[in-house]
Amino acid sequence: MRPLFVFLLTSLLSPLGWAVDSDPLNSPQWEFVHQRFLKGESYQFDGKVKVEAPADAEDSLNVPISFQVDDLENIQEVVVVADLNPIPQVLRFRPKAMRPHLGFRMKLQQGSPIHVAAKTADGLWHVGGVWVNAAGGGCTLPSVGTASGDWTKTLGKVSANVWQRPDGSSRLRVRVMHPMDTGLASGIPTFHIENLNVLGEDGQLLAELDLFEPISENPMLSFDVHQQKQFKLEGRDNNGNKIQAEVVQ
Amino acid sequence: MKRFWWLGLFAASTQLTAASFEYPLQPQAIAPDTFVLEGKTADFSKENGGYIVNAAYIVTNDGVVVIDTGPSRRFGEQQRALIEQTTGKKVIRVYITHHHPDHFLGNQAFTDLPIYALPATIQGVQREGETFSNNMYRLIGDWMRDTSVIAPNQEAKLGREVIGGHELELLAFKGHTHADLVMFDHTTGVLFAGDLVFNQRAATTPHANIIDWLASLEQLLKLPFKVLVPGHGKVTQDDQPIAQTRAYLVWLQTLLQQAAANGLDMNEVMATPIPADFKDIALAQNELRRSVAHLYPALEAEQLKPTKQAE
Numbered sequence: 341m342r343p344l345f346v347f348l349l350t351s352l353l354s355p356l357g358w359a360v361d362s363d364p365l366n367s368p369q370w371e372f373v374h375q376r377f378l379k380g381e382s383y384q385f386d387g388k389v390k391v392e393a394p395a396d397a398e399d400s401l402n403v404p405i406s407f408q409v410d411d412l413e414n415i416q417e418v419v420v421v422a423d424l425n426p427i428p429q430v431l432r433f434r435p436k437a438m439r440p441h442l443g444f445r446m447k448l449q450q451g452s453p454i455h456v457a458a459k460t461a462d463g464l465w466h467v468g469g470v471w472v473n474a475a476g477g478g479c480t481l482p483s484v485g486t487a488s489g490d491w492t493k494t495l496g497k498v499s500a501n502v503w504q505r506p507d508g509s510s511r512l513r514v515r516v517m518h519p520m521d522t523g524l525a526s527g528i529p530t531f532h533i534e535n536l537n538v539l540g541e542d543g544q545l546l547a548e549l550d551l552f553e554p555i556s557e558n559p560m561l562s563f564d565v566h567q568q569k570q571f572k573l574e575g576r577d578n579n580g581n582k583i584q585a586e587v588v589q
Numbered sequence: 590m591k592r593f594w595w596l597g598l599f600a601a602s603t604q605l606t607a608a609s610f611e612y613p614l615q616p617q618a619i620a621p622d623t624f625v626l627e628g629k630t631a632d633f634s635k636e637n638g639g640y641i642v643n644a645a646y647i648v649t650n651d652g653v654v655v656i657d658t659g660p661s662r663r664f665g666e667q668q669r670a671l672i673e674q675t676t677g678k679k680v681i682r683v684y685i686t687h688h689h690p691d692h693f694l695g696n697q698a699f700t701d702l703p704i705y706a707l708p709a710t711i712q713g714v715q716r717e718g719e720t721f722s723n724n725m726y727r728l729i730g731d732w733m734r735d736t737s738v739i740a741p742n743q744e745a746k747l748g749r750e751v752i753g754g755h756e757l758e759l760l761a762f763k764g765h766t767h768a769d770l771v772m773f774d775h776t777t778g779v780l781f782a783g784d785l786v787f788n789q790r791a792a793t794t795p796h797a798n799i800i801d802w803l804a805s806l807e808q809l810l811k812l813p814f815k816v817l818v819p820g821h822g823k824v825t826q827d828d829q830p831i832a833q834t835r836a837y838l839v840w841l842q843t844l845l846q847q848a849a850a851n852g853l854d855m856n857e858v859m860a861t862p863i864p865a866d867f868k869d870i871a872l873a874q875n876e877l878r879r880s881v882a883h884l885y886p887a888l889e890a891e892q893l894k895p896t897k898q899a900e
Contacts, residue, residue: 392856398795398882404855443854475724499893503852511852515893560889562854573896585896 361385365453365469369423377421377429378457378465388412389468391456397448400478402556405430406443407456407468414461415440424452425554426479426524432550438538439509443562446554447478447522482528483519483557491519496577498585502569512538512563512571516583522553533559536575536583540568549575610663610732612640614671619824620777620816622648622755626659626668630790630822630871633660633691638732639725640664642691645781645818646672647774649753652681656772656781658695658704660725662736665695682752684759685741686783686820687766688713689795690721696739706741707761709768713796714740745770762809764802765792765820771809778815785809788822788830789869791876792837794883799842806835837867841880849888855881 363370364385374380388411397403409415418440420430430446440458451473457465485491494517503511516533523530536549546565565571575583616624628641639660647654653672658665669680685693685706693714696704706714718738726733749758756775763769765784772781784793785805809831819830848858858881863873 392860394856394859394878394882396878398879402882402886404859404882406854406856443856445855475727496898498896498898499890500896501852501893505852513852513854513889513893515890560886562852585898587896 363453365423365455365471367423367453367455369428369453370455373421373423373428373455377419381459381463381465383457383465383467386412386466386468389456389458389466391454391468391470393454393470393472395471395473397451397472397474400448400474400476401481402445403448403472403474403478404443404445405454406562407441409440409458409466412440412458412460412466416459416461418442418456418458419465420446421455421457422446422448422452422554423455425449427522427553429552430454430554431552434548436545436547437540438546438566439564441562441564445556445560447556448472448474448476448554449479450474450476479522479554480524482525483521485517485519485557486521486525486528486531491517495519496581496583498573498583498587500571500573500585500587502571502587505564508567510565510567510569512565512587513560514538514563514573514587515558515560516573516575517558518577520551520553520555520557520559524553531577531579533575533577533583536561536573538563538565539572539574541570541572543572546571610638610734612638612659612664612667614640614667616671616675617824619818620774620779623774623777623779623816624648625818625824627823628691628821630788632872632875633725633728635728635730635732637729638664639691639694639729641821643818643820643822643824644668644695646680647755647757647777647779648676648678649681649755651753652679654752654755654757655680655683655699657686657692657783658683658699660691660694660729661733662695662697663732663734665698668695669698683741684745684770684772685710685714686770686772686781687768688717689766689784689793690718690725692784692820693718693741694722694725694733694736694738696741697735697737700739700742703743704739704741705743705745707768707770708744710766710770711741711744713767714738749775760808762805764798764800764805765794766796769805773812773814778813779818780809780812780814780816781818782809782820782831784820785834786817786819786830787834787837788819788825789833790821790871791867791873792834792841793876794841794880797880797883799838799884802838803835806831806838833870837870837873840864840867841877841884845881845884845888849885849892852892855885858885 455469521531571587
């Protein structure tokens with residue numbers, strides 16, 4: 341009896357004691373997430389994928405999530421999944437010529453593990469994450485814009501700014517006006533931005549983003565780019581509305 | 590039987606949680622006829638049942654005037670029973686300082702009486718009360734049993750009124766919420782500041798406007814009070830809690846503005862270390878995270894510029 345008891349205690353108390361292949365967040369949905377969004381490909385849980393979010397979400401409609409994957413080379417794609425959300429997939433990010441960093445906000449329907457998986461050139465997914473507690477309800481509410489009817493005036497409008505960072509890089513922050521309706525609020529169909537590409541001034545592709553329903557209304561995105569100062573943004577929503585903007589510092 | 594030791598643990602734990610839901614209410618005499626029930630400077634939890642707030646009462650010749658009814662029906666009922674037993678007098682009226690759940694969810698125990706609040710507080714309870722109440726059930730569980738939202742039933746009349754030998758003045762401010770009611774008892778010199786003032790507990794900002802809040806604190810400093818009852822934290826005989834709340838709010842506002850001007854993302858701002866001056870203030874890091882969620886979106890939006898867009 342006693343060894344089992346001690347084992348139970350230590351495994352509960354110390355996440356470091358877990359085997360590498362078991363989810364440190366102990367998500368009941370991890371296998372589903374792995375099959376569905378990582379296509380069952382090989383993976384390992386990896387502390388090099390750093391994910392930040394408040395442990396308790398103050399506003400279930402706007403939960404800030406950010407990730408940095410600095411200690412891994414050649415990131416092909418980063419996938420963010422909220423395991424217990426009715427629509428789990430949040431975004432897919434393919435950095436082409438920018439740092440594998442991203443900050444954004446999302447809707448949570450209930451407390452959930454947030455998994456962030458980064459695929460390296462060898463095809464292996466490196467998985468990090470955090471658990472966020474939330475009062476919930478974020479996915480089944482109409483967007484503020486849809487509820488008030490104001491969204492048509494601002495749809496697709498982009499505002500942005502670029503900052504010089506102390507380390508010499510640039511921070512690009514972008515807000516695109518869009519209701520981002522999930523389709524889960526009664527009588528309001530799915531309406532969300534599907535793609536958004538960030539290009540350099542010369543048209544060089546810096547990153548591709550696929551955004552899904554859980555991204556918050558009027559998405560606010562923070563990118564860490566190299567030393568560029570001018571950018572183009574191109575994208576569209578699931579109704580075919582185009583997003584096109586030029587950011588000049 | 591030894592195999593079922595965990596069943597024993599389970600039974601013990603359910604027995605513990607099934608303990609009576611008695612709030613540890615201990616009236617503190619802070620001035621003649623005047624008492625405070627002082628809550629912990631903690632966050633809502635199933636351990637404290639939401640008793641994290643100060644409720645107060647004045648025992649006048651005509652009966653007892655209650656200021657705020659606490660976080661739950663159980664709280665309001667126990668508060669009223671305690672007051673009527675220990676003072677031998679009936680409660681005659683209730684004032685609610687603002688529409689946050691820890692200040693009014695005990696109203697059910699006082700529905701036979703006038704419950705006064707500012708008009709915007711009454712509207713706030715009607716608009717957001719259900720959301721608050723649902724969240725409180727999530728946070729404190731069974732302490733909330735049978736609690737439902739009762740909005741204040743009378744608009745508070747500003748100015749002075751003598752009640753049972755106490756000259757009470759009601760003042761309307763804003764900043765912590767859209768409507769913050771303050772009571773000043775000219776007879777005893779006690780100022781019931783509500784949540785405009787926190788003492789050794791970080792200020793909360795879900796409905797805050799910091800500029801308005803700072804202006805309100807300036808006005809409070811002009812009142813000739815001898816005893817100060819903050820919404821949260823210890824009662825004092827000086828204005829130190831006002832100075833502390835002011836310093837914290839100025840720091841918070843400056844931090845958020847500078848962060849927005851430097852292009853920081855929310856999580857980066859939330860991770861800001863708390864300066865030494867505020868290290869001893871309970872829940873400062875928690876409340877900073879919450880305040881970023883409340884106040885940062887407006888500030889960061891100010892820093893964005895329209896882009897050149899193809900039509």
